Each structure stands twice: as structure tokens, then as C-alpha cells.
Amino acid sequence: MRSSHADRRRTTAAILLNIGSSVGIVMVNKLVFEVHAFNFATFVTVIHFCCTWIGLVVCARLGAFEPKPVAWRRMLGLCASFCGFVVLTNLSLQYNSVGFYQMAKVLTTPAVALIQFLFYGKTFARPTIISLAVICLGVGIANVTDVQMNFVGTVYALAGVVVTSLYQVWIGSEQKALQLLPPQLLYRQAPMSALMLLPCVFLLDDVPALMRYELTFGALCSILLSGVLAFLVNWSIFAVIGRTSAITYNVVGHAKLCLIIVGGFILFSYPLDWRNLGGIFIALVGIYLYSKVKLAESAAAKSSASSASKP
Template identity: 55%
Template sequence: MVTNVVSSVGIVLTNKWVFKVHKFNFGTLLTVIHFVTTSVGLELLARMGYFHRKYVAPSRIFLLSSAFCGFVVLTNLSLQYNSVGFYQCAKVLTTPVVVGIQTLFYGITISNRLKLSLLLVLIGVAIATITDVELNLLGFLIAMAGVLVTSLYQIWVGTKQKELELDALQLLHNQAPISALSLLILFPFFDDLEALKAYELTAPAIRDIAITAAFSFFVNVSIYGIIGRTSPLTYNVVGHFKTVTVVILGFILFSYPVMFKNVSGILLTIAGIIWYTLIKLEESQPTLPRKP
């Protein structure tokens, strides 16, 4: 979880740097680079003996790879067609959708105390991050599709590890090349090819793109590790913590104005995360038999 938080915050800040400073505004192509880097990194780890390769037929992880591509494409489109405020609203909805899907289709239920702690986290994130909320039909449909596909992707990351009897690295080793190839085919439809042809790639830009790719390796590996060892729901809570961390760093690094709304939202989120963690730790303790 620590690796995921540090690398995720790092990739958000370095991606923003690549987009703003180097004007490399090709988000889908950058994701392709990230997954190629993840594939190469995992292959090196396998050759060094950190894990054993275990190949599965591409057809068995096709849905997982498709969900990932859909998640990337729909997230980019949601940000394009919606205001930042509504985009943040949609991201917050992923947690209750994950809970709903797990309850309806996988028979996984959570306690009322966990639901209340999640509600506190969601309210805190909403207060801390949501600004303007402008709604249009196309943007709404894209955002809702993105929420559904993202939720399914997170759930399938966990279920596929158990179904295929793979650990996190083995599953990602199978999925990463397929996702990279799929997005390579799709990126001409979502990135400006004319602008890409005219783009002048400099040494500093290559360096910073490489840094984002290195962060992406640790992000991808830790996502699969967290979901495989805990649950998609816990990963969502970690994700909300990353969101407020980015907001806090925005105040520090980019001199964003500090408002009471943001501070109160951050405090609520942290309180909800602590409560959620304490409940999960309590529920994970073995129940001792009562003495007669």
C-alpha cells in the first residue's frame, strides 16, 4: 500500500509535469509506454527469479484486458466531455458500485460499520475535491460507463488471480502486453496524430517520460498486489487517500489556495480511512472460543 501511494502520487505529479512543461499531450500513447515498461520490467524480474512465469491463454484474460482499455479510454473521454467537478463525482461513485456488484453477483457483503466508514470517506473526498459540476447527457453517459468498467476491472483483478491460480505478478505479466498492444491499436483514435508527428522530442522530455514509466511499473504491480491480498474495496479506500494526498501536495507544490472546504474534506477522509482500517483489522482477528 505504501508503494502504491508513493508511486501513484509520483506518477500524477510527473504526468502533470510532462503534459504542462513538455506539452506531451498524448495520454493514450503515454499509457502504452507505461504498459510496455511494465511488461519489460516484469520479464526482467522473472529472469532474475523473483517470480515464476505462468502463461495462460489470452482468451482467459481477454475481459480483464478489455476492461483495462475501456477504463483508460472512458476516463480520458470523461475528463474531455465533463467538468472537473463532475469527473471527480464519477470517480467517487466507483466505491459504492464495487460494493453493489460484489453484493449482487459475488455474494460478498460488508458490515454496516464498514459502510458508514466508507460513507465518511466518500463525503470527505467529495468535499475536498469537487468544485464545479456541469452536466450534459453525453458526458454523463460516458462517465457512468467509465465507473462501471473501472469497477469491473478492479473486481476482476482480484477474481482472476484466484480463478487462474496466479499471483499478482503472474497475472500482470500475462495482461500487460495484451493491454499495451490493444491501446497501441486504439491510440490513433484518441491522440492527435498530426500533433504527434510535429512534436519535437527533447532529452529532458525523454527523461521525464521515463520517470513516469518507472512510476507506472510500481503503480501497476502494487495495484495487483493490493487487490490480490486484500480486496477491490480496500484498494478504493487507498485510492481515496491518494486523492487527498495529491490535493495536499497541490497546496504545497503548486500554491493552490487553501480553503476551509478542502481542509474539512481532507480531515473527514482521513478520519474515515482510519475508521475503516481499524474495523478491517478488528474483523481480521481470529475469533477465540469462549471459555465454558
Template identity: 45%
Template sequence: MITSLGLFICRQANVFQPKSLPILSMLPLAFSFCGFVVLTNLSLESNTVGTYQIIKTMTTPCIIIIQTYFYGRSFSRNVKLSLVPITIGVVLNSWYDVKFNLPGIIFAISGVLVTSVYQVWVGEKQHELQVNSMQLLYYQAPLSAFLLLFVIPCFEPLDAFHGVFFNWPLQALVAVFISACVAFTVNLSIFWIIGNTSPVTYNMIGHLKFCMTLLGGYLLFQDPIQSLQLIGIVTTIG
């Protein structure tokens, strides 16, 4: 909802001009976004961070497979080979925290598949409908928010402690609002990067972000870091 509000403000400020889009053509993108959000969160809830990150690295090869076999895209050998050190680097970063369980694996694999489809569609829809990132997100965001209203009661308590209608303290509300604002910039960056480059490039940036987060935590906050993680960071960045 904050994303929709942010885009509405951008529209009023003439940052972009909306373009009329058929709702039916937006439904697959909106549904895939809902699946991406729900399954990713279920995966993170059911798995350790290490397991989540390792399985998440499979998004990039999955995107390449989808684009190759369903959209006729071709990738050079160099692009395919570049996935190897990046994947190895992320695996090394996450290996110390790997624990597998069946529900978590199901959520994680399902999340990878849906996320891959969503990211591919973000790029394809921008080209198909001849719109930019803001114009597409302007339609997708409120539609996805509406669809998620039917999903939230299935996974989140409504009136229990810390439920949706719980009397949240001001600090928590501020934190939620800040998180929502960050989500707005993240959503916009997803659409912009994919629209101007490709889903594969976006995933490469995501892997780099993960490594830089670990490195930043170590340098700025003295978070403990394992030797394998350092090797993984160097491998990914290199």
C-alpha cells in the same frame, strides 16, 4: 509497454516466476483494462477535475454491488457506513470545480462501470487462476498494450502536431518515459493491493491519496486550498 518491459526485467531477475495462463481467460481482463484507460481519460478530458473526482467516488459502491450480486460477497455494516464520510470528503474536496455536460457524464459513468468490473476481475482472476499480482499482470499488460494499438488511432492524431509520430523534443520523451515508469508501479500496486486485500480497500486508499495530494500541494507548494477542501480532507482521513 513499459509495464511489460518492467515485468520482463523482474522475471529475469527472478523476482517472480511466470505461470502459463490461457489467453482466452485473460481477454476479458485485458478488454476491461482498455476500457478503463480509454473511458477514464475521456472522462478527464471532457469534465472538470471536480466532476471527474465526484463521479469517480461511485466506483466503490459500484464494486460492492457487483461483488454482492454477482460474486456472493457480503460486506459488514461498518464497511458500508465507512463509505459515507469518505464519499462526503471527496465531494467536498471537488465541489468547487463541478460542471456537468452530457458527453462528460456519459464517459464518466461508463468509466465507473468498466473500472469497477476491471478491479473486481483483478481480484477474482488472481484467486481463480491461483497466481500472484506479477504473474497475472505479466500476461495482462502486453495483451492490453496490443489491444490499445487499435484504439489509439481513433483518439490520438498519428502524424499531426504532438501526434504519436511527431518529432517530440528530448524533454517530452523523458517526461513520457518517467510517466510510463510511474504507471508501471501504479499498475503493479493495483494488482498487489487488490490481490492481498480487496477492490474496496484499494478504492479507499485511492480516496485517501487524492486528499493527501491536495494537502501536500498546499503544504509543499502553497497551492490554494478552499475551506470546503480542508473539511473534506479531515472528513476523509478521519
């Protein structure tokens, strides 16, 4: 019983850490890109993974976890899917309107569910499916302001959905298959992902402009803060998926999107109309329903285990 309560507290802490750090990094990145004009998104992602690895090295030295050896070939798929997710997300944003880009991201939740059903044999109860549909509808309404499609942009967007979904599913499956704690798996992935992503900087970022950029103290502090938050985001992503599932992580992600919209309105005076408010309300209803379903499933599983243990 104590172990169950401790696991629940750790899971809740991981979810709260993920929400707080994810919302924080979006706001800090807005400072990096808009205020300091450091518009090199792929290079910033490389910095994020370098900061993540440095943070993990420090944590390992302090005894927070013990690194375990993993064959580099075993990490290739996970690292490649991450790099593909970053590249395709940037290309989707480049070739599509913001509205279509956000709508495509909403498709990640049903895509994750479909991959788990087809390749892992996982089924979902009707209340779970209904709650996920409500969440996706709400997030779609809250985020879609202009939807303009073109063939190239649509291909990039759909490919990004598939690769992102595979990445999220593989995080959970690889942790279980390799019997690794979240920081142990991330410790092996972070430096390899940074190296694999580095060549993409020359394809996606304006390297001559990057070389000419005059780094101010304020910009340096913002970039370093973004790196620290990225360490917390990456750790919590692996922790949330490892302790729950890729579907639950997507639900948490939709909650973050709603908070980011509200945060943008409060901090950056971004417009907020009835569609945003209505979509956020619908999404929150769906998140409440999903939480209620998960609590009921947890209580039923606990009751079943208790009955099975009785003589």
C-alpha cells in the same frame, strides 16, 4: 503466527508502495503534460504498459517470480475492461467539468461494493458501510469545485464507473481463480493491454501533433520516469487487490487523492480552500474508521481460528 505477521508486512508494503508510486506518477505526469507539453495521454498509457511488461521481464529473469502460462482468451475480459476504463476516463474528462469528473470517480467505491454483493454474494457490515460513506463524502467535498453536467458527459462518466469497477473486481477474482501471484497475472495482461490500447491512440490523441513533437532530453527523462513509476503502480495495484480486496484498494485510492491535492498545493501552488481541507479531514476520519473496522475483523477472525484449533 509468523506467516500471519509476514503476510501483514507484505500487505502493508504493497499499500505503501501503491500510495508512494501513485502520488509520484501524478506529479511526474504533471511535468510531462504541463511543463514538457507532451499532451498525449493515451499514448503515455501505452508507454506505461510497455514499461510495466519490460520491468516484469527483468524481474522474471532475476528470479523474482516464475511466469505461468494463461490462455489468451482468459485474459481478454480483463484487458478489454482496462482499455475501456482508460478510454472512458479520458472521454469523461474531455466532456465533463473537472468537478463532475472527480465526483463520478468517487462513485467507484459503492459500485464495487454493489458488484461484489450482486454477483459474488459478498456482504458488508454496517460499520464498514458507514466508514465507506464517510470516505466518499469527504473525497467528494475535497475534490468537487465545479459541477457541470451534460447528457453525453454523464453517459461516459457512468459507463467509466461501471467498467472501472468491473476491472478492479476482476483483478482480485482472476488472481484467485487462476491461482496466480500479482506479477504473474500482470505479466500476461500488460503486453496484451498495450496492443489493445494502441488503436485508441489514433482516436483519442492528436497523432499529427505527436509526430511533430520535438523530444527533448528533459521530456524523455520525465516520460521514462513516469514509465518506471507506472510499473510500480501496476504491480502494487494487483498486489493490494490480490492481498486485500477491491474495496480496500478504493479506500487506499481515496487516501491518495487527498495526498495529491496537498501535493499539488505544495509543489504546484494549486489553490486550497476550506472545502478541500474540510473534505480531506472528513475522508481521513473515514479512512481511520475503515482501518479500525478491518483491524477488528482481522482480530476476530484470528481469535475464531485459534479457538477452532484448540482441542
